Amino acid sequence: MPSRSDRLYELDGLRLLAALCVVLFHYTFSGWAGGSSPVVFGAESAWSKYGYLGVDLFFLISGFVVLMSAWGRSPREFLVSRAVRLYPAYWVGIAVTTVVTVTLGQGLFRVTPPQVLANLTMFQAVPDIANVDVVYWTLWAEMRFYLLILLFTWIGMTRGRIMAGLWTWLGLTFAVEAGLLPGAADLVVQSEFAHYFIAGMALFMLYKFGLNLQIALLVPICLGNAVVRAAGYADAVGERYGVAYSPAVVTAVVVLAFLVMTLVALRVTRRLARPWLVTAGALTYPLYLLHAHVGFVVFSRLGAVVPRYVLLAAVVLVMLGAAYLVHRFVERPLAPRLKRLLSGRPAAPALGALVTGRRDGLSRFS
Template sequence: MAAKTNRLLALDGLRLLCALAVAFHHLGMAWSVDGVRPTTAYLPQEVNSILIYGFLGVEIFFMISGFAICMSGWDRTPRDFLASRAARLYPAFWACVLITTAVMTFLPLTDGIPLPHGLTATDIAVNLTMVAEPFNVPYVDTVYWTLWYELRFYALFALLVLIGPTRRRVIAIGAGWLTLSVVVPAGASLAELVMPQFAPYFVAGIAIYLIRRHGPAWPLWALLAAAWALSLFRVRERVLFANPGFPVPVWPAWLIITLAYIALLAIALGVTDRWRWRWLAVAGAISYPLYLLHPRIGYTLIRYAYDRTGVPVPVLIVAVAAILIVAAWLVHRLIERPVAPALRHWIATGSVRPSRSQVEHGTGLSPDGWAASRSVPGPPEQKGRASVQPGARVSSSCSRREETGW
C-alpha cells in the first residue's frame, strides 16, 4: 500500500542499503572483539571478495548527509538546526551505547574482552556525549568514529546556517572545502576541521541538493565533477588500506561510488519522487540504530552461537542480521519516537512538552545523513512543480516537511 508522505522515500531505501552493506561487511569479515578468528576463514573467498566493499556504505552515508543536512538546515534558525540534529542523533545513540555495553558485559567472549581496553563507567559516560574521540576515550563500539565526522560537518554547516545559506555562498564554500582537502596534509591540525579523506562526499551531497533545489547549472556540475574525481582518488586510498589478506581490486569500489553518485543525482532530479511505499520509511527509520548496534553485538551473538551449536557461519550471519534489524526497529519505536520530539522541542523552545502534531508525525526525527528526506521543492525543470529560482528562499510553511534518519 502506498504511503501518503512528503519525504524522499528513495533516500530511505538507499540509507538502509548502506547500513546493510556495512553490517554484512563487519559481520562477514571479522566477528570477534579484536579480530581474533576472522569470519573469512568460514566463508568462500568469492563471498569475502564481495563483502569487503561493504565499507563503502560509510562514504555513501556521508554523501547522503551532505544532501540531507543542506536540505534540513536551509530554512532553519541555528537553534532549530541544533534541535533537529540533537533530536535525531542522540536518543537512539544513547540507547545503543547502553545496549551494547550490557551485551558485552553479560556475554563476554572467551578469547576477547567484554569491552575494548577495559572501559570504565566514566569512559562510557563520555561515549554518551558522542565526543569520545577528542577526549581520547576508547569507543564502546568502533563504528562510532563516523559520528565524530558527522558532528564536525554539522558544526561547519551550522556556521553557514548562521550567516544564511545562498546558492552562491554554498558553492563557494564547497569549492573552498574541496581545495583545502587537497592541499592540507593529513596530519596537520587543520585536517581535523577539513577532514580530507571524506570531504568530497559531503560536498557532493551538498552539490546534488543544490541541483534539486535550484536546478542544474554549470557551476554545480563543475563542483560535483570535482567532488566525484576526488572521491575516486580517496576511495583508492581506503581500498589499499583495507588489506584483508587477499587481493582487493580498486575498480569495483570506483564503480560503486560512481553508481552512488548517479543514484543520489536521480533522486535529486525527481526520478523517484513518485515512490510511496511505506516500507521505505521504515527502512530509513531503522538504518541508524542498525548501524550503531551491529558490530560488537553481532560479533558476540555469532561467536556464542557458533561455539555452542556449530551452526554454519553463513546461516548465523543472516540470522544475526535479522535479529539486529528487529532490535533496530525496537530502538526506533520505543526510544526514538517518544524521546526525540520532546528533546527537540526542549532545545528549540525551552519547554519539554512537544505539540501533539510533533508527537503524531514524529517531527523530532529530523534529517541528516541517516534520515529520509523532508520534501523539498521538486526539480525546477519539471512541469507542474513550483520552480525555485537561484537565491530564492522557500517559506518554511511549504518546505519544512520532515525527514527521518541519520
C-alpha cells in the same frame, strides 16, 4: 523542513541499503578476518569485503539531507534537530553494547566506566578515548560536518553563499592533500571524506535550484577526488586484513553512488519511491549503532553450535528487530519531548502533540 510531498522516500531505501552493506561487511568479512568472530565466510568475503563502501554512500547522502534539514533553520533549531536525531538511539546503543560486552563479551572486547561516560557525549575522539563500538568513528566525522553546517545557519543560507562555501571547502581539501596546510587543519577539513559531503550538498542545490555551471563542475571534481582517495583507502583496508581490493570494483561502486544520488537530485528516481520506505530509513541509524560488537559477541558464543548461514540470517533479523524496537519505543516517543526541552517550549496540548508527532514521523530528514 521537507513536507510530506517533498519526502524523498528513495533516500530512506538507500540509507538502509548502505547500512546492510556495512553489516554484511562486518559479519561475513571483517569479523573473522580481524579476529572478532570465529565464523568464517570465505567465499562470501570476495564481495562482502567491499561492504565498507556503504559508509561512503552514507556520507554522500548525509551531505544532501543534512543541508536539506538545515535550510531555513536558525542555529539553535539546527542544533536541536541534530541532538534529537542522534542522541536517544546512540545512548541506547551504548547501553546495550556495554551490557553485552560486560556480560558476554569478556575476552573479546573491553569497556571501562570512564570510557562509557566519555562516549555518551559523542565527543570521545577529542580526548582520544576509545569508542565503545568500532562503528562510532563515523559519528565523529558527522559531528564535524554538522559544525560546518551550523556555521552556514549562523551566516545565513543563500545559493551564492553555499556554493562559495563548497568551493572553499573543496579548495582546502586539495590544499591539505598537497601538504600546503598543517595536518591539524584536517580536523576540520576532513579531506578523506570531504568530497562526499561537498558533493551531497551540491546535489541538494541541484535538487532545490536546478543545474548550473558550478554544480556541473563541482560534482565531477568531487567524484574524481573520491575515486582517488577511495583507492588509497582500499589499499589501507586491504593491508589491515591481508586481502587485495580491485581498484576497478572500488571505482565502480563510488561512481555508482554518485550516479544514483545525481538521479535522486534530478528527481528521476521519484517513480521508485514508496511510503513504506520510511520504515527502512527509520531502522538505519539504530541498526548501524547496534550491530557490530553485539553481533560479534553472538557469533563468538554461538558460532560453534549453530550453522553459519542460519546464524547469519538470525543475527541480521534480530538486529533489524532490535533497530525497530529502538525506533518505536525510544526515538519516536522521546524525540518530541527532547525537542521541547531543548527548544525551551512548553508542552503542547494532547491533540497538537499528536499532530506534531505525526508530522515529525513523516520527516525523518529533520
